[in-house]
Amino acid sequence: MEKIENNRIAVSCSGVTKTYGKGETAVQALRGIDLVVPRGKLTMLVGPSGCGKTTLISVIAGILYHDQGQCIVFDENLKGLSEEDRTDFRAYNIGFVFQAFNLLPTLDIKENVAIPLLIRGICRKAAFETAAVILEQVGLKERMHSLPAQLSGGQQQRVAIARSLVHNPRLIVCDEPTSSLDHETGQKIMVLLRQVALSQDCALIVVTHDARIFGFADYIAQMDDGHIISVDSPDKMKEKV
Amino acid sequence: MNRIAIKMLTGDRAKYFGILVGLTFSSLLITMQISVFAGIMSRTFGFITDIGLPQIWVMDPKVQFIDDVKPMQDTELYRVRSVGGVAWAEPLYKGILKVRLQNGNFQSCNVLGLDDTTLIGGPSRMIEGNLSSLRRADAVIVDEVGAKGKLAHTMTVNGQNVSIPLKIGDSIEINDHRAIVVGICKVSRTFQSQPVIYTTYSRATTFAPRERKLLSFILATPKPGENLNEVCQRITRVTGLLAVSSYGFKYRTLMYFLTSTGLPINFGIAVFFSFMVGTIISGMTFYNFTMENMRYFGTLKAMGAKNRLLLRMIAIEALLVGLISYCMGVGGAAFVGFIFRNTEMAFLLLPHTLIVIAVVVTSICILTSSLCIYQVMKLEPAIVFKT
Numbered sequence: 001m002e003k004i005e006n007n008r009i010a011v012s013c014s015g016v017t018k019t020y021g022k023g024e025t026a027v028q029a030l031r032g033i034d035l036v037v038p039r040g041k042l043t044m045l046v047g048p049s050g051c052g053k054t055t056l057i058s059v060i061a062g063i064l065y066h067d068q069g070q071c072i073v074f075d076e077n078l079k080g081l082s083e084e085d086r087t088d089f090r091a092y093n094i095g096f097v098f099q100a101f102n103l104l105p106t107l108d109i110k111e112n113v114a115i116p117l118l119i120r121g122i123c124r125k126a127a128f129e130t131a132a133v134i135l136e137q138v139g140l141k142e143r144m145h146s147l148p149a150q151l152s153g154g155q156q157q158r159v160a161i162a163r164s165l166v167h168n169p170r171l172i173v174c175d176e177p178t179s180s181l182d183h184e185t186g187q188k189i190m191v192l193l194r195q196v197a198l199s200q201d202c203a204l205i206v207v208t209h210d211a212r213i214f215g216f217a218d219y220i221a222q223m224d225d226g227h228i229i230s231v232d233s234p235d236k237m238k239e240k241v
Numbered sequence: 242m243n244r245i246a247i248k249m250l251t252g253d254r255a256k257y258f259g260i261l262v263g264l265t266f267s268s269l270l271i272t273m274q275i276s277v278f279a280g281i282m283s284r285t286f287g288f289i290t291d292i293g294l295p296q297i298w299v300m301d302p303k304v305q306f307i308d309d310v311k312p313m314q315d316t317e318l319y320r321v322r323s324v325g326g327v328a329w330a331e332p333l334y335k336g337i338l339k340v341r342l343q344n345g346n347f348q349s350c351n352v353l354g355l356d357d358t359t360l361i362g363g364p365s366r367m368i369e370g371n372l373s374s375l376r377r378a379d380a381v382i383v384d385e386v387g388a389k390g391k392l393a394h395t396m397t398v399n400g401q402n403v404s405i406p407l408k409i410g411d412s413i414e415i416n417d418h419r420a421i422v423v424g425i426c427k428v429s430r431t432f433q434s435q436p437v438i439y440t441t442y443s444r445a446t447t448f449a450p451r452e453r454k455l456l457s458f459i460l461a462t463p464k465p466g467e468n469l470n471e472v473c474q475r476i477t478r479v480t481g482l483l484a485v486s487s488y489g490f491k492y493r494t495l496m497y498f499l500t501s502t503g504l505p506i507n508f509g510i511a512v513f514f515s516f517m518v519g520t521i522i523s524g525m526t527f528y529n530f531t532m533e534n535m536r537y538f539g540t541l542k543a544m545g546a547k548n549r550l551l552l553r554m555i556a557i558e559a560l561l562v563g564l565i566s567y568c569m570g571v572g573g574a575a576f577v578g579f580i581f582r583n584t585e586m587a588f589l590l591l592p593h594t595l596i597v598i599a600v601v602v603t604s605i606c607i608l609t610s611s612l613c614i615y616q617v618m619k620l621e622p623a624i625v626f627k628t
Contacts, residue, residue, distance in 0.1 A: 054626045063543050063622040084547065091545020098625055102540040106252020107245060118242050119546045175626050 010171055010203030011037035011060050015069030017226075018055050029055040030066065031226035039170070042194055042204040042216060047223035053207045056223070057173045060205065061094050062086045074170055091120050095164030095202070097193070099176035101156045103148040109135065109159050110144040116167040134162040137196055154185035161193055165200065172197050174206040178213055190216040242546075246554035247561060249534060256533075259526040260562050261569070267519020268570025268602050271512050275594045276574060278508040280587030285498045286491040287429030288335070288353075292362045295460035296469055298490045299330070299476055302483040305501075306494040308432070310335055312454035313482070320480045321459050326472040330461035331356035334445040337435070341414040343394050350387065350436045352415065354445025362460055363439060370409050370424025375441055381415070382424035383407055387436020415448045432498075434585060516601060524609035527562070531555070531613035535620060542622035551617050559610035567602045571595060 018030040029052045037043045045053045058064035062078050071078050103112045110131045117127035135141050138158040164172050178186030190213045197204045214234050221231045251257050301311035321330040334354030339347045355362045363372045388407035411422045428437050446455045463472040476484035578588035
């Protein structure tokens with residue numbers, strides 16, 4: 001991995017460990033993770049099931065406390081933040097895209113997209129106006145009054161992407177964003193995600209199993225058994241394979 | 242986020258109506274039970290309410306309630322009149338006498354004998370005739386419900402039973418004495434639902450079986466400027482009789498029925514079960530609703546919603562459901578009461594009942610939402626990455 005200037009570092013993890021449970025049933029999900037994620041780049045976390053990918057993005061996104069090590073996101077040591085401050089930190093800095101979209105089924109698309117702004121206490125009118133602008137960017141302006149169930153899987157994921165971007169976060173974490181979609185739709189989603197997120201100079205972390213989208217990454221961090229075993233560009237990774 | 246909370250709740254119609262129905266049903270049942278109970282209790286002192294003019298009721302000290310008549314000697318009336326501060330005192334006969342109907346059946350009736358001169362204690366609402374007609378020979382006034390119901394003539398026309406209400410000019414037989422109906426009045430329904438017959442005191446005592454003592458109550462009023470309670474105490478001290486205000490007698494009657502009958506416990510059990518049904522149905526549905534939305538609460542948490550925001554959202558949902566259910570339950574009960582207002586159904590919706598139901602519905606909402614709030618509070622936002 002090429003050297004990243006300090007002011008371009010979004011996430012810096014060193015020696016991060018996380019264990020679930022205690023005693024004989026304890027499972028060590030992360031065993032000393034060292035990872036740097038730059039801004040304006042798409043970093044993919046890949047690896048077999050149960051290798052700790054989801055745990056790692058949960059720690060990076062500030063929704064899970066790690067046990068040991070340091071995880072610094074935009075100069076904030078997440079372990080040093082109180083629960084309240086972490087929640088605030090997420091509200092202002094992190095965007096989420098989920099495998100199952102997690103759109104609220106009883107809210108229309110515009111309301112779903114506006115949620116991060118409403119959580120921050122922005123008034124409804126302004127939040128909906130911003131949501132409409134983002135929905136236009138993802139090509140769903142005409143469907144803004146539809147319910148999620150009235151959209152295809154690809155359209156729902158575009159809504160989820162719009163929701164993750166609406167509050168101008170500095171880091172977007174995506175968990176298997178294409179696994180519920182067919183190949184063509186998955187490719188379109190990745191093009192959109194890359195284009196929209198990186199144009200805002202966001203750091204983008206994508207957890208995936210889907211080898212067909214590896215080509216969209218700037219860096220691919222390969223994980224196994226709670227470790228990062230390599231961080232390469234997609235081309236270098238291909239050469240290795 | 243308040244509207245988002247409401248849309249989350251109302252968007253799932255089936256669950257939303259499930260919660261509403263449970264809570265509405267509960268508040269309807271509880272309102273009905275309490276209102277019917279209040280209605281029945283108000284009937285226990287209906288006589289006292291109807292006899293509005295006198296402010297003081299004087300009676301044997303052992304009387305526990307209005308129907309518990311322990312007759313006094315007629316001379317007690319003069320003793321009461323002689324007490325300082327008493328403006329006037331008049332006799333009242335109250336007894337249950339048998340009335341023979343034209344078809345040969347007997348019907349027990351509440352007979353009230355009013356002072357022959359003043360007719361104090363007479364019905365306040367005459368539908369036909371007038372109170373002064375009681376001064377005519379053998380005259381009685383019958384209450385409207387009794388005249389149309391239990392005292393009505395029944396005859397068979399073309400094989401069908403036809404009921405002809407008692408009217409002015411009809412004669413009835415009270416304890417082997419002839420009586421002529423000279424008026425129809427409206428009175429509060431009685432606890433035992435017996436017809437009410439008004440006549441004069443002297444005539445009532447001739448209708449009644451021979452007894453040494455026949456004076457049931459003495460109705461009195463203090464002189465202007467006299468303190469009501471002090472006059473009552475003075476009558477009691479001087480005569481040894483029990484003298485209470487109208488309000489005090491109502492309270493005494495009410496307390497007798499509350500403490501000496503099984504009514505409160507029976508109605509209380511029904512109210513308790515209504516509360517339980519409401520809590521369980523609404524609680525289960527609301528809990529299921531919350532659990533099914535746990536993924537979305539987790540999503541909101543992950544996106545930066547603080548616990549107090551989620552708490553507010555659930556509280557708003559509970560408040561909305563509670564408010565709608567309360568209005569529908571109380572409104573439904575009031576509607577039932579209105580529909581059956583002229584029947585035997587005892588229904589009295591008091592302002593206190595509205596407050597009680599509000600407290601009950603609020604309690605159910607707090608109970609059910611507390612469980613949901615607890616689940617949401619302890620929810621780990623990392624749940625969002627689990628599929």
